[in-house]
Amino acid sequence: MIVRKLRLQRGWSQEQLATLSGLSVRTVQRIERGQTPGLESLKALASVFEVELSQLQGNSDMNDTTQPQDNTTFGVTREEKEAMEYVQNLKGFYGHLLSYVVVISALFVINLMSDPDYIWAKWPMLGWGIGLALHGVRLFKLPTLLGPEWERRQIEKRLGRKL
Numbered sequence: 001m002i003v004r005k006l007r008l009q010r011g012w013s014q015e016q017l018a019t020l021s022g023l024s025v026r027t028v029q030r031i032e033r034g035q036t037p038g039l040e041s042l043k044a045l046a047s048v049f050e051v052e053l054s055q056l057q058g059n060s061d062m063n064d065t066t067q068p069q070d071n072t073t074f075g076v077t078r079e080e081k082e083a084m085e086y087v088q089n090l091k092g093f094y095g096h097l098l099s100y101v102v103v104i105s106a107l108f109v110i111n112l113m114s115d116p117d118y119i120w121a122k123w124p125m126l127g128w129g130i131g132l133a134l135h136g137v138r139l140f141k142l143p144t145l146l147g148p149e150w151e152r153r154q155i156e157k158r159l160g161r162k163l
Contacts, residue, residue, distance in 0.1 A: 002056060004032040004084060005076050006049045021048045093139050100132050 007017050007028075014032070018025040021044040031037045037045070046053045076084075104125045111121040136142070156162075 002076055003028070003045060005080065006051070007032075008084075010049075017045075017048065021045055089139050093135055096132060096135055100128055104128065 003017075007014070012020070014025055014028045017023075018028045021028070021041075023041055023044055027037070027041060031041065031045075042053055042056050046056050049056075104121065107121040107124055108119075111119060
């Protein structure tokens with residue numbers, strides 16, 4: 001997480017960081033996902049970010065810290081970690097949505113070209129659409145029909161308490 005934070009602070013892509021550090025893009029991706037990097041990789045990253053090697057090594061335990069950070073410490077706060085995870089999940093949702101639109105459009109074109117009398121492309125559209133909708137509900141934390149608020153009301157009702 002610390003590498004991702006430092007990279008984002010500088011506005012670099014993973015490809016740019018890989019080029020600057022001499023590492024592969026795959027190595028940068030693995031390090032950002034939490035895999036422990038080797039000493040040579042850490043040295044290359046410390047050099048590129050112009051930080052001490054110990055700051056990159058010692059911050060693996062600081063990923064969940066909620067203490068304010070000063071200029072010499074580059075730990076990732078819990079809020080920053082949650083924000084980065086949300087953005088990654090949002091990026092995944094947009095990718096899911098884009099692939100849905102492209103593939104379903106292609107299926108409808110194929111369907112209309114091959115057999116315009118029977119629209120079979122509606123079935124994959126429906127199935128995949130349900131999955132996409134559930135992905136959106138989970139990501140955006142939309143209220144669910146039987147969510148926590150409903151549970152609370154049912155408990156209060158069962159106990160005979162006024163709401």
